[in-house]
Amino acid sequence: MTPALGAIMFKSIKWRFVLIYFLLVFLSMSIVGIYIVDQLEEIQLEMNSKNMDSRIRFIIASSDPLKSNMWEDKTEEIQKSINSLQVGYNEDLYVILNDEKKTIIAGSVEEVIGQSALNTNKINNYILAKSMDGNPAHIAPPDEFDGEKDPSYYHMSYPVYADGSIKGFIYFVNNIEYIYDTVNESRDIMSKATLIALAITIFLGLILSSSITGPIKDLTAKAEQMSKGDFDHKVDVKSDDEIGQLGNTFNFLIDELKGTMSKLQQEKSKMETTFKYMADGVLTVDAAGSIVHANPVAERLLSLKKEDEDYDSAIVRVKDKMMLNNLKKNNYHGTDILEQNGETYNIDYAPFMNNKNEIGGVIIVFKNITEQYKIDKLQKEFVANVSHELKTPITTIKSYTETLLDGALEERQIAVDFLTVINSESDRMARLVSDLLRLSRMDYSKTKWKKENLSLSDMVSQVLKKLQIQIKNKNIHLQLGKIPEDMHILFDRDGFEQILLNIAGNAVKYTPENGNVYISAYREDNNVVVSIKDDGIGIPPEDQSRVFERFYRVDKARTRDMGGTGLGLSIAKQIADAHDSTIAIKSEINKGTEMIIKIPELF
Incomplete structure (x- = not known):
């Protein structure tokens, strides 16, 4: 085609329409194709993330060693448990202890066991650090880690709790090349579909363009009507003919529409982001009782599912007093308290208005006031x-x-x-x-601890001298086990003496006359363990978890008669915590009580 002939053809509305139609379909197919492929990739990655999360939960639930609170004592059992799992050839599993070095204590890759997870290139430090806040952290390609980009692996770090704190992490890695193979195949299919659609577009464009020239003025009139609210079409034409006039009209409308929609989208995005990441739960309910919007916190509190739409059916599970009819009686204004799963929430609710300035529904805010x-x-x-x-x-x-x-x-x-x-x-x-x-x-951390090298044998002897009168008055039979002379701890002298006095004093106090008190010490996992046991009245199971609370007494009247303040064990517990030590209790009614003090040994 010569330049002159090409100029003549593209002065024709027919060919310009074909070109515009071609570009419109091409852009539409391209955008749709890109969107579908991107969504497919996101869905695949999300499914992979959920599968990994489920796998980790299953591993924890099916492994008794992993349920233990002391992973460091059960590394061999944990490794055996990991070996018994069906870990795929494209998967790696690591069990990481939440110590200072984040030590890998078990896993499917044996050569890194015993190493620090922070120094292992197979583990993403950023993910591990993110999961330390208590939430699972994961990453998908092509994010950077360890100075490299690897589009073949997906990482997830899952924190495992014990007694309210993180005892370690389950770190899972799997190969996701198959996802990108699927995405690439989908992209090829969309490309072929686009080519077929473009071929059909050219053919239909030639047919349709022949029928457009006649009703140009009618289309221009319709375009003027569209400027008043009809936004179903979009063209991109630059000319002075009838199509150009129509294109200019559309362009004007599109610019106006884009400006308005952009502002609306920005405001919508701001609101959605605010609601999504709010620490408080937000629930919007219309006047008919249908749930319009719920942020993640509200969804969790009410156990909402995607198919849940009725507000009353959802709220009755946690607080039937908050049903819509009761809110109407208060004119949609009020406050309430919700206690759920050990947490306390303050509920505030107020109405919102519709475009007719009538009450369109109610907004309910759940504020977590548990700590307060x-x-x-x-x-x-x-x-x-x-x-x-x-x-x-x-x-x-x-x-x-x-x-x-x-x-x-x-x-x-x-x-x-x-x-x-x-x-x-x-x-x-x-x-x-x-x-x-x-x-x-x-x-208030105002106590200044003066830690020094203490001989455990000397400290026990010193405390027993101070308790000698009480022991003699009640004719207590003291059974003192042999304490090695080389057993030393790093502790504040007065603080450790206070712990022994409080615990041993309780043992003597609550042991009947002619009873027995046993004191022994031994080593266990680089710790010194001191056991103080008696055959006294014992402590009921329901009270054992509370004996370290301030002023808590099992038998209040008897304790006061004996001169106790109810603060001794609380003081001992806080001193132990300040020295990275623990105090545990074992007791049976009328059989006695054993208090176990575990302290890091000084080498």
Whole structure:
């Protein structure tokens, strides 16, 4: 085709229409194809992520060693459990201990076992670090890690909890080349489909363009109507003929539409992002009772599924008082409290208006106030306990003092007895205040620990000397096991003595006369373990988890009669925590109690 002939052809509306139609279909098919392929890739990666998450959960659920709280003690059992799993040829599994080095204690790649996960190029440090906040972290290609790009592997780090803290991580890697093979095949199919569609487009364009020239003016009139609200068509034409006029009209409308839609989209995106990442749950319900919007927090609280649309059916599972009819009675304004799974939420709700300025529904906000609620509760309990503990000795002192003032002071023996009681109660209050001050200093990290090399044998002997009178008065049979002379710990001397005094003192106090108290020490996994056991009254199972709480007593009346403040074990626990040590309890009713102190050994 000569340039002159080409110029003549493209001055024709017919050929220009064919060209525009061709480009429109080409762009549409390209955009749709790219979108479908991208969505396919995202769906495949999301399914792979969910499968990995399910695999990890299954591995944890099916492995007893992994359920253990002490992974470092069960590395061989964990490795055997991993070996028994059907780990695919394109998968790698690592069990990482949550210690300082993030040590790999088991896995399907044996050559890295024992190494630090932070120094292993098979593990993505960024993912591992992200999962330390308590949520599973994963990454898909082509994100960078370890200085390289690898589009063939998908990584996931899953934190595993024990006693409220992360004990380790299950790190899973699998090969996803098959996903990209599928995506590439889909892209080839879309390319072939586009070519076929373009061929058909040219053929149909030649037919249709012949029928357009006549009704140009009619189409121009329709375009003017479209400028008032009809946005079903889009063209890109540059000319001065009838099609050009129509193109200019469309362009004007498109520009206006794009500007408006862009603003609306930005506002919508802002709102969706805000709701999605809010720490509070947000739920929007229309006046008919249908759920319009729920952010992830609200979905979790109400256990919402994609098919759930009815608000009352969802809210009745957690709080039937919040059903829509009850909200209407309050004119859609109010507040409430929800307690679920150990968490407390403050519920605030208010109406929103529709375009007719009528109530269109209600917005409900769930604010997590668990910590504040617990703190308020603890503060109230603390004040009540302190008041109660101080009230008893103060009442005793006041009544005995009044008796003395009323004349009993003249009777020397009575006066001496009363003053002895007053002195004892004063000592009791002094001990309580002293314990409270010590706890307060530890709470605010004001206690300065002077850690030094201590001989365990010397410390136990020193404490037993201080308890000698109590032991003798009750005729307690002390069974002291042999403590090696080379057994040393790094600890604050006064702090460790306080722990032993509190625990051994309790053992003597709650053991009946002629009873037995056993004290022994041994090594276990680079730790020194001190066992203080008695054959006293024991502690009920339901109370064992609370004995370290402040002022908590199993038998309140008996404990007060024995002069206890209810703070001894709490103080011992906080001192132990400050020295990276632990205190555990084993007890049976009427058989006795064993307190186990575990301290890192000093080498």
